């Protein structure tokens with residue numbers, strides 16, 4: 001089996017099939033013409049990805065899907081229009097009315113929104129669990145539990161989940177484990193070896209890598225491929241071949257980008273840890289992080305996203321810190337080449353556990369800039385915070 005870097009360079013392309021072109025070209029189509037009525041009417045198995053109609057994918061779509069499936073060690077993968085739709089498809093594929101769903105309390109909040117606003121009225125009982133539950137999940141499993149949904153680490157609060165322990169308990173009762181693996185990416189993890197049945201990515205983040213693309217992808221083991229593919233068909237999700245091309249282009253450099261994001265993030269995180277204004281840095285790649293042992297055991301690396309809990313300061317001082325940063329954009333998403341910052345408001349999205357940090361928290365995405373420049377920008381920001389705090393105390 002080729003190593004991840006080799007797969008990034010070679011998976012999902014076939015120059016011999018495309019006049020020697022290195023990259024699988026953008027195939028745009030709605031209609032696919034057949035030579036005879038017999039050929040047109042012949043039964044087609046969508047799970048085998050025939051080129052049959054634009055909505056069902058083109059060779060560009062299939063090339064992207066194949067690359068992700070091979071990287072993750074999945075049976076197959078299917079692209080969706082964005083990361084949230086990938087989560088939705090995966091949940092709809094496995095759940096039935098009357099079933100019970102376990103969702104990590106740290107899950108991406110719009111995924112929770114879908115569970116609460118859409119699945120619950122359809123008769124699925126949604127229960128949130130402590131992301132640190134590990135093998136204790138066994139106590140929450142019921143005869144009608146239809147799935148366990150994980151996100152490790154949570155992309156705001158960064159708790160590492162013990163996926164192998166959760167999967168062992170769930171599988172003992174025939175229950176599938178779904179994981180949002182956007183943070184770790186298909187490059188730094190082999191989720192199917194950890195026991196995940198369905199692996200979900202917002203390709204919008206690191207796979208695209210340039211903050212200019214919305215795409216999702218769901219990879220499955222053999223057992224869940226048919227229901228996932230059927231669900232994508234039934235809900236009529238389709239992805240533009242241009243977007244699949246961009247995602248595949250992003251994948252080619254995922255490894256080099258991620259290694260740099262990780263290196264830069266570690267440097268900035270270690271520096272932040274030593275600053276007097278900082279209480280804690282929530283980044284599983286740090287030895288001091290409570291999830292470090294699990295991260296080291298289960299993943300091959302860390303991406304560039306982490307949160308920082310500051311020592312208590314008022315909102316005005318926090319705003320002076322964040323608003324004046326020159327190299328950190330204030331905005332949603334992450335995984336692009338550039339650094340970002342947002343204020344973490346996780347408490348309203350907790351029901352099974354409490355998020356009560358000792359001070360305000362910010363989430364940083366560390367981009368590919370020189371970390372010395374990022375550190376200088378953050379130091380100036382912390383000086384502003386300090387000055388605002390001192391002024392407030394007269």
Ligand SMILES: Cc1ncc(COP(=O)(O)O)c(C=O)c1O
Nearest residue numbers: 082083084108155182202204333
């Ligand atoms: C962990 C995680 N999963 C899923 C998504 C959804 O991705 P998209 O914005 O492409 O729908 C996001 C987006 O922020 C995310 O952070």
